[in-house]
Amino acid sequence: xxxxxxxxxxxxxxxxxxxxxxxxxxxxxxxxxxxxxxxxxxxxxxxxxxxxxxxxxxxxxxxx
Amino acid sequence: xxxxxxxxxxxxxxxxxxxxxxxxxxxxxxxxxxxxxxxxxxxxxxxxxxxxxxxxxxxxxxxxxxxxxxxxxxxxxxxxxxxxxxxxxxxxxxxxxxxxxxxxxxxxxxxxxxxxxxxxxxxxxxxxxxxxxxxxxxxxxxxxxxxxxxxxxxxxxxxxxxxxxxxxxxxxxxxxxxxxxxxxxxxxxxxxxxxxxxxxxxxxxxxxxxxxxxxxxxxxxxxxxxxxxxxxxxxxxxxxxxxxxxxxxxxxxxxxxxxxxxxxxxxxxxxxxxxxxxxxxxxxxxxxxxxxxxxxxxxxxxxxxxxxxx
Numbered sequence: 001x002x003x004x005x006x007x008x009x010x011x012x013x014x015x016x017x018x019x020x021x022x023x024x025x026x027x028x029x030x031x032x033x034x035x036x037x038x039x040x041x042x043x044x045x046x047x048x049x050x051x052x053x054x055x056x057x058x059x060x061x062x063x064x
Numbered sequence: 065x066x067x068x069x070x071x072x073x074x075x076x077x078x079x080x081x082x083x084x085x086x087x088x089x090x091x092x093x094x095x096x097x098x099x100x101x102x103x104x105x106x107x108x109x110x111x112x113x114x115x116x117x118x119x120x121x122x123x124x125x126x127x128x129x130x131x132x133x134x135x136x137x138x139x140x141x142x143x144x145x146x147x148x149x150x151x152x153x154x155x156x157x158x159x160x161x162x163x164x165x166x167x168x169x170x171x172x173x174x175x176x177x178x179x180x181x182x183x184x185x186x187x188x189x190x191x192x193x194x195x196x197x198x199x200x201x202x203x204x205x206x207x208x209x210x211x212x213x214x215x216x217x218x219x220x221x222x223x224x225x226x227x228x229x230x231x232x233x234x235x236x237x238x239x240x241x242x243x244x245x246x247x248x249x250x251x252x253x254x255x256x257x258x259x260x261x262x263x264x265x266x267x268x269x270x271x272x273x274x275x276x277x278x279x280x281x282x283x284x285x286x287x288x289x290x291x292x293x294x295x296x297x298x299x300x301x302x303x304x305x306x307x308x309x310x311x312x313x314x315x316x317x318x319x320x321x322x323x324x325x326x327x328x329x330x331x332x333x334x335x336x337x338x339x340x341x342x343x344x345x346x347x348x349x350x351x352x353x354x355x356x357x358x359x360x361x362x363x364x365x366x367x368x369x370x371x372x373x374x
Contacts, residue, residue: 012346014347035348036332037279037280038276039331042331046329
């Protein structure tokens with residue numbers, strides 16, 4: 001069975017398959033893919049709004 | 065450049081959106097947050113639908129600044145509508161400040177607003193007008209690029225009496241931009257970017273775009289909020305959770321309130337459509353550039369992978 005992996009454009013939220021990943025960049029060690037130059041440029045202008053939060057703690061949730 | 069607002073949903077008092085939000089459109093008329101020049105005082109306009117009365121919207125425009133028009137304030141406290149457009153104008157250089165140039169523009173059941181400029185409009189104006197049939201040529205009362213773009217939209221739409229889906233309206237809007245881009249790309253000594261934040265409605269569906277002809281530049285701001293109700297009570301306006309029947313869609317040049325988690329930027333060079341069921345779709349605009357002399361990255365080089373870091 002064929003499976004298709006998609007990623008989400010963090011700016012327009014569109015699901016991108018391989019044919020729609022037109023732009024990409026690396027921000028804080030993580031790769032991001034975009035549907036267009038416009039979305040990529042928007043990410044560069046407002047990266048803090050669109051980047052995924054850093055995964056600080058993958059461990060067991062603790063009560064505080 | 066200007067600021068505008070579109071509303072679709074349950075009937076709402078115009079003043080609840082025009083005056084009461086913390087960053088209301090009236091506030092934006094003299095203190096816009098997301099424009100370098102905060103003043104939008106070259107007139108204003110409101111167009112609203114009352115479906116029980118007519119499919120054709122009422123329109124009120126005035127040359128006075130919106131912040132200082134008592135008639136707007138008095139009317140908006142008594143007019144309710146399930147769909148309305150409002151606009152505060154900052155006239156572009158060489159565009160006359162007169163009532164005929166105030167948005168929204170209306171033709172039949174359609175309303176149209178623009179935030180931006182068509183680069184080289186004066187060089188393409190004759191060609192644009194020549195493309196229009198008499199019935200549309202003669203509807204142009206003002207001198208703005210915005211109203212001319214509306215005429216191009218109506219021409220591409222064809223029979224404006226036939227009901228269109230949001231998707232169809234959106235596609236015609238994209239075709240309008242394609243046509244404008246085709247003409248402006250052929251201008252001698254052209255090259256400055258065009259900014260097309262357009263919004264159009266027939267009272268049942270809305271289509272809007274946030275677009276700049278050079279996709280590496282930032283287009284004028286445009287946001288939307290959907291799936292929540294806009295509630296104004298005790299001097300506080302906020303987007304709140306609600307019953308499905310109370311949901312509304314607001315499209316605005318700037319966030320009306322500071323609850324930024326409920327406002328989304330429209331992605332650059334994307335089309336936003338809202339259908340009669342208030343379903344929102346955002347999709348990439350597929351624009352072709354023919355013979356452009358401007359060195360801009362093509363949006364449509366499929367598979368391009370310019371991996372880089374910021």
